[in-house]
Amino acid sequence: MSTVADNINVGQKPEGLEGTGFFATRLEQVVGLARKNSIWPLPFATSCCGIEFMATMGAHYDLARFGSERLSFSPRQADLLMVMGTIAKKMGPVLKQVYEQMAEPRWVLSVGACASSGGIFDTYSVLQGIDRIIPVDVYVPGCPPRPEQIIDGVMKIQALVESESLRRRDSKEYKAMLNTYGIE
Amino acid sequence: MLYDFPVISLKQDKIVDVIKHLRDHAETKFQFLTTLCGIHYAEVNQIAVMYQLHNMVSNQRVRLKIYLPVENPVVQSLTSVFPGANWMERETYDFYGVKFEGHPNLKRILNVDEMIIFPLRKEYPLEDQVRVDKNDSMFGR
Ligand code: SF4
Numbered sequence: 001m002s003t004v005a006d007n008i009n010v011g012q013k014p015e016g017l018e019g020t021g022f023f024a025t026r027l028e029q030v031v032g033l034a035r036k037n038s039i040w041p042l043p044f045a046t047s048c049c050g051i052e053f054m055a056t057m058g059a060h061y062d063l064a065r066f067g068s069e070r071l072s073f074s075p076r077q078a079d080l081l082m083v084m085g086t087i088a089k090k091m092g093p094v095l096k097q098v099y100e101q102m103a104e105p106r107w108v109l110s111v112g113a114c115a116s117s118g119g120i121f122d123t124y125s126v127l128q129g130i131d132r133i134i135p136v137d138v139y140v141p142g143c144p145p146r147p148e149q150i151i152d153g154v155m156k157i158q159a160l161v162e163s164e165s166l167r168r169r170d171s172k173e174y175k176a177m178l179n180t181y182g183i184e
Numbered sequence: 185m186l187y188d189f190p191v192i193s194l195k196q197d198k199i200v201d202v203i204k205h206l207r208d209h210a211e212t213k214f215q216f217l218t219t220l221c222g223i224h225y226a227e228v229n230q231i232a233v234m235y236q237l238h239n240m241v242s243n244q245r246v247r248l249k250i251y252l253p254v255e256n257p258v259v260q261s262l263t264s265v266f267p268g269a270n271w272m273e274r275e276t277y278d279f280y281g282v283k284f285e286g287h288p289n290l291k292r293i294l295n296v297d298e299m300i301i302f303p304l305r306k307e308y309p310l311e312d313q314v315r316v317d318k319n320d321s322m323f324g325r
Contacts, residue, residue, distance in 0.1 A: 089296050122311045122318055124303045125295060 011037065028166050035079070035105070036162040037067040039154075042078035042102065044095060046085030049112035049144045053084045056147040066154055075101035080157060081134075084150075086114040087127045099134045100183060104169050107161065109153050110136045113143040135177060189245055196250040199235070200260045203248065206237060207265060214239050214246060220262065220272035222280030224254070226306035231257045231280055252282065254305075261286040279304040 014033060016025030041063075045053055056063050057071065072078040075098055087095055099108070110130055113119035116139045118128035130136060137160055140153035168174055178184070194202060206214040214237035223232040235248040252259060261284035262269035273284045274293040281302035284290055292299065301308045 090294070092296075117318075118312065118315065122315060124299075124301075124308070124310060124312055126312065128312050128315050 031166060032162040032164060036158045039066065039068045039080045039158065039161065040070050040072050040078045041068050041080040041082050041109075041154075042072050042075060042098070044081060044083045044085075044098060046087060046091065047114070049084035049114065052144040052147060053082065053111065053150060056150045061147040061151060063151065063154065066151075066158065068154065075099075078102055079105060080107045080109060080154075082109045082111060083115040083130050084111040086119065086121055087130055088125055089127050090125075092127050092133050095130065096133045096181075096183075105161075105164070107137045107157050108134060109138050109140065109157055111140045111150055111153065112145055113141065116141070119143055134181060134183075189247060191247045191249065193249045193251070196233075196252060196259050199233075199248065199250050200262060200265060203235060203237070203262060204265045206246070212239065213241060214244075216240055217262070217266040217268055217272075218245070220269055220276065222276045222282055222304070224280060224305045224307075225251075229254050231282060231305075233257075233259060233276065233282055235262070257282040259284060261290075263287055278302070281305065 011033070013023075014025045014029035016023055016029075018024075043050070043053060045051075055061060068080075079102065081099055081102060083095065099106070108130075110116045114121065114126070115130050116136075118126050120143070122128070127133070138153050138156045140149050142149055145153075203214075203217075206212045216238040217235065218238045219234070219236040221234055223234060224230075225232060230251045231254055232249050232251050237246050237248070239245070250259065257280070259282060261273060263273065263284075263286065270288070271293070273282075273287050274290060276282050277284060277287075277290050278292045278295055279302055291297070295303065303310070
């Protein structure tokens with residue numbers, strides 16, 4: 001076998017029982033591993049943070065390294081909603097509808113001060129954080145955050161995805177949480 | 185007079201006729217409505233509607249202002265003279281609550297429909313009141 005170059009990280013296989021010709025592990029871990037490395041992000045970019053995200057997608061930072069090759073501009077098949085930029089109150093219902101159209105399991109990454117808290121726009125027209133209308137898994141701080149920070153956020157999402165139990169979405173707590181947002 | 189820019193204040197019930205005259209008269213020919221917007225003078229309890237016209241031939245401008253009481257700001261719509269006033273009047277309604285009689289579709293245009301205030305009147309805070317965790321000194325207040 002050829003040796004692996006030392007600047008390449010190979011994904012770790014999950015814990016399990018190993019012997020000649022077989023390897024047994026928990027289904028949850030296999031599914032987690034698969035999901036983690038095949039995230040399909042749905043970018044929802046409205047302003048300056050969205051430009052930063054474009055750099056993240058570009059050749060230099062290359063988000064595709066994380067298995068996020070296909071950016072889906074449709075909720076169909078997408079499982080990571082990335083909200084980047086100022087969300088006006090008028091845009092709120094649109095964002096919520098996009099989130100509702102995504103199938104479970106779905107995760108949300110809130111990029112930048114605006115999406116996370118309204119940012120400097122503490123005004124009558126700007127939504128003071130998208131967590132007022134949809135649940136958020138990871139917040140990326142900054143105005144704007146550097147592409148490295150966005151990648152860090154994506155990796156934090158991956159860590160969540162990998163370790164999430166298969167039954168989490170059926171749990172009472174999860175449903176109650178969605179109910180607080182008025183989502184069935 | 186503001187620089188070389190005449191500013192004329194006039195009675196509100198004449199405004200449409202005056203602008204129509206300015207548009208059609210051979211010597212004035214103000215055929216381009218550049219701006220229409222509201223101004224709230226809180227200290228005198230009045231809302232002004234400002235019309236700015238441009239003569240494209242002689243490159244002259246004129247600004248007309250009318251004053252309305254805050255309690256009931258009603259004025260004739262200019263859409264019959266300048267169709268371009270449609271958008272601007274809706275915006276003025278949205279932000280100042282000026283009612284333009286005869287406007288074909290006078291409803292909010294930029295803000296959410298559920299909004300109960302007219303945000304650019306000086307009676308209302310510009311900040312969103314829902315946040316209590318922001319440090320005011322960072323926002324110049
Ligand atoms: S957080 Fe800053 S950079 Fe990002 S959208 Fe808001 S204002 Fe723009």
